[in-house]
Amino acid sequence: MAKKTVRDIEVKGRNVLVRVDFNVPMKDGEITNDNRIVAALPTIKYILENGGKAILFSHLGKIKTEEDKASKTLKPVATRLSELLNQDVTFVPETRGAELESAINELKNGEVLVFENTRFEDLDGKKESKNDPELGKYWASLGDVFVNDAFGTAHRNHASNVGIASNLETAAGFLLEKEIEFIGGAVDNPGRPFVAILGGAKVSDKIGVIENLLDTADKVLVGGGMMFTFLKAQGKNIGNSLVEEDRIELAKELLEKAGDKLVLPIDTVAAKEFKNDAEQRVVSVDEIANDEMGLDIGPKSVELFASELNGAKTVVWNGPMGVFEMENFAKGTIGVCESIAKLDATTIIGGGDSAAAAMQLGFADEFSHISTGGGASLQYLEGKELPGIEAVDNK
């Protein structure tokens, strides 16, 4: 990568602003997978060992109402980081202002500070997510140099990555560098057959990538919450399943363009309630009842996907096949992991929840690479520039 990296900048005695992706999966205030924090450690340690002051920040989830703040504070993340680094981490529960500024002034070389969820700024006119120029400028004013190590957020054009970069010397961190090297190496000239697998819940966000994937991949397998928008586009009844109504037209166009390249599940595990012990039944995708929702792909779909994956030489996967966080709806994701484990192929799974699924379900060693980015790796795969990487200074 002809981009400046953290090795190319002076960190000693300087306030080094570091954008990390600490958007970790959480349940009841507890971190359920700390992969994204662990993945950021090499850059943080490098800065500390070289006498810099590390000022870290990240988004966590989406902040739409004042109430969201309580469950989306970065405080537990700062605590976990302190355990992993085995040193104190100052947490400032603000995204701007006197308390933050004086805490930064008091930092000494080799010390770490984490400030609050950058998306708290979204309550005031979506300042972070719309890359408000004043916000990027303000955050840039808190540091001497900027390191972007948030690969998982690199597809976003936000104040905390792109905005700051336009106001300050900017380098890439080690994670960003590693992800680009690995994903680029695997997919710029992929071994074929090349199979892409999409699932998860961020349907409106990610359905668009399928258009380009149909040009690059040999097969695109769609499961998870993503499948129901396609099934509805085919005129099927999907009951209360996750759906993006305003993407149904797009799904119809994609189905037409794709022919047999796009493979949809043939059965689903349906339940009337979104909870682990809800009564469940395996049904054909033609038989979902009005009061049911599909929460996993069914066993016949696992078999179908296994046959599509058979012989693949490159596999890229983003988005779990079902609500794997609930044991009773994890079988589809486990089944696809098992099929991938049998392959002699380059296999990449990416995304906050997808990486967590691979690790929690015991398949971490079966993948060539577990990426911290889902949307980011998909966008890279599409051949699109990632704004967060574009914004890093060239060497």
Ligand SMILES: Nc1ncnc2c1ncn2[C@@H]1O[C@H](COP(=O)(O)OP(=O)(O)O)[C@@H](O)[C@H]1O
């Ligand atoms: N059928 C489904 N209905 C609702 N949610 C689903 C379904 N299948 C998967 N999910 C959810 O999708 C989430 C992950 O989606 P997403 O954020 O797009 O993935 P990633 O973080 O890996 O990029 C998981 O929390 C999972 O529970």
Ligand SMILES: O=C(OP(=O)(O)O)[C@H](O)COP(=O)(O)O
């Ligand atoms: O989790 C993330 O993306 P991913 O789910 O595609 O891996 C990133 O932290 C970006 O988060 P966002 O999709 O809320 O902007």
